[in-house]
Amino acid sequence: METTLKSRETMHRLCGKGLEIFNEKGYYNTSLDDILTQLSLSKGAFYHHFKSKEDYFISIVQNLIVQKVYALLIEPLNTEENPLPVIVESLENALEPGKKNEMAYGFMLNDFLTEFNKRNEEISGYLKDILNVWEVNLVSVLKKGKLDGYIARHVDCEGVATYIIASYLGMRSLMMDSTNRQLKYQYIQQLKQYFRSLEPQHVMA
Amino acid sequence: METTLKSRETMHRLCGKGLEIFNEKGYYNTSLDDILTQLSLSKGAFYHHFKSKEDYFISIVQNLIVQKVYALLIEPLNTEENPLPVIVESLENALEPGKKNEMAYGFMLNDFLTEFNKRNEEISGYLKDILNVWEVNLVSVLKKGKLDGYIARHVDCEGVATYIIASYLGMRSLMMDSTNRQLKYQYIQQLKQYFRSLEPQHVMA
DNA sequence: CATTTAACCGACCCGCAAGTCGGTTCGGTT
DNA sequence: AACCGAACCGACTTGCGGGTCGGTTAAATG
The missing domain is CATH 1.10.357.10 (Tetracycline Repressor, domain 2)
Known part of the structure; x- marks a missing residue:
């Protein structure tokens, strides 16, 4: 259960920051790294939670x-x-x-x-x-x-x-x-x- | 003089087709090759007339x-x-x-x-x-x-x-x-x- | 402890597209 | 005929970014 919470928390952070930056710069003009850097997360973390951009x-x-x-x-x-x-x-x-x-x-x-x-x-x-x-x-x-x-x-x-x-x-x-x-x-x-x-x-x- | 006419003609064709395709697919979603292929022109021709996309x-x-x-x-x-x-x-x-x-x-x-x-x-x-x-x-x-x-x-x-x-x-x-x-x-x-x-x-x- | 597995890391792969550059074609000038 | 330069060719370089994958950490369970 603890792990599931952690997971939800990370996905939540990703979505929130993603909306913020996509809204600022546009979807295609934003690279995943732009977002991941700001959250101090890695590509690996991202693709653990989502199957694609x-x-x-x-x-x-x-x-x-x-x-x-x-x-x-x-x-x-x-x-x-x-x-x-x-x-x-x-x-x-x-x-x-x-x-x-x-x-x-x-x-x-x-x-x-x-x-x-x-x-x-x-x-x-x-x-x-x-x-x-x-x-x-x-x-x-x-x-x-x-x-x-x-x-x-x-x-x-x-x-x-x-x-x-x-x-x-x-x-x-x-x-x-x-x-x-x-x-x-x-x-x-x-x-x-x-x-x-x-x-x-x-x-x- | 003849050459200048040729040049204008090519630029004109490039601009017309460019507007058509950019309008259809969007600027960033269109590669130069998309346009050049349709006009049977080369990268070289393009960069002879324009300094960048x-x-x-x-x-x-x-x-x-x-x-x-x-x-x-x-x-x-x-x-x-x-x-x-x-x-x-x-x-x-x-x-x-x-x-x-x-x-x-x-x-x-x-x-x-x-x-x-x-x-x-x-x-x-x-x-x-x-x-x-x-x-x-x-x-x-x-x-x-x-x-x-x-x-x-x-x-x-x-x-x-x-x-x-x-x-x-x-x-x-x-x-x-x-x-x-x-x-x-x-x-x-x-x-x-x-x-x-x-x-x-x-x-x- | 030992083991398992979710969460995460980050180097690497790979395709795509902008831009480069050495070469070729060809009309016009002398 | 010789030459020049504008117009054009297309293989190549380069950088970027999505996606992969083998490995690491740490929490949970027995």
Whole structure:
């Protein structure tokens, strides 16, 4: 049992540091040694726990990234309130640069999607799955918002979800280096503007 | 003189094929031999014309990509009409999969931006410059639209430009493989919806 | 203790792709 | 005809990085 704990601990450290560095420098631009050096581990240790670099990254996706996307972008949607401000808040939060040295995990989706697209079908499949789950949840909360009278009846919820996701992913390309406050502010403002156009017409009795 | 023509011709073929394959498979995932084989050229020929793979790609950016972005996204903005439908049209056109075997050049910006970000500062600088030019032109045409009464006075033109660019770039990540007609349709519809909210309030005399 | 085995070490292998370089071809000039 | 140099060839060098493998350490068990 003691050994199993040690094993889990090492794998955990590998995954955490891996996500951090892959996110910083990209998957293909990071060598295993880059990571192993920082953890004072050897090639042998690595291949004792993972069967390949690819297998390693899949672990990272399925353990860490999925979890972060759920926590930041999906679970906040579970609410009874008006979904539009809830969505804004979740995106605003997801674009927030990490609190205290954590990086903004929400950011990385677009980078990894682009990196693995045309390169590694399996991994890019897992990443698309994550996006799909997000989309399904967005659509569902939007439809609920329509029933509750927060959103106009004519609105195409699937289209709105797509547009939200596209603009969110695109922000990543724009915010690349400097965590530009100005860009984020502009984005949130325009998102709100857009959302205003989805509300039912105010009845001016 | 004849020789100079031959030289230009070869460089031109190299750049064209390079853009095509880099766009398909990504820069770092494409070896020079991949390109040279298709053109029946040798390493020697390549290094006679370019001093490195990087130098080669910079040529491609500055000759071909800049040109395409201007043609597809910037020049169409020069009009006296209402800028909003003009912008929609230019984006719709830029998202169109290439006519007759050409690829959609408009697409590639996001891919290359993501690929070179954190990898090659010089190239990513050139790509950002292109985005900046686009943004400046968008802002300028939006401001003109405001003066002409097509856009409400309260609108933040810089913010709108940022939002347009972000959503456009993000669409690339979503449309990756299948040139999904549905996605494009949804995007254009929502963009129009958003733009409607930028118009001055209709005076219901 | 003795033995076993999970966890780990690190030198080495090997393929890939950028870049080099000595040589060849060929159109143009004298 | 002799020559020059631009355009091009392709075998080779080189470095990098994923993956291998025989060996070592140390904790658990009898």
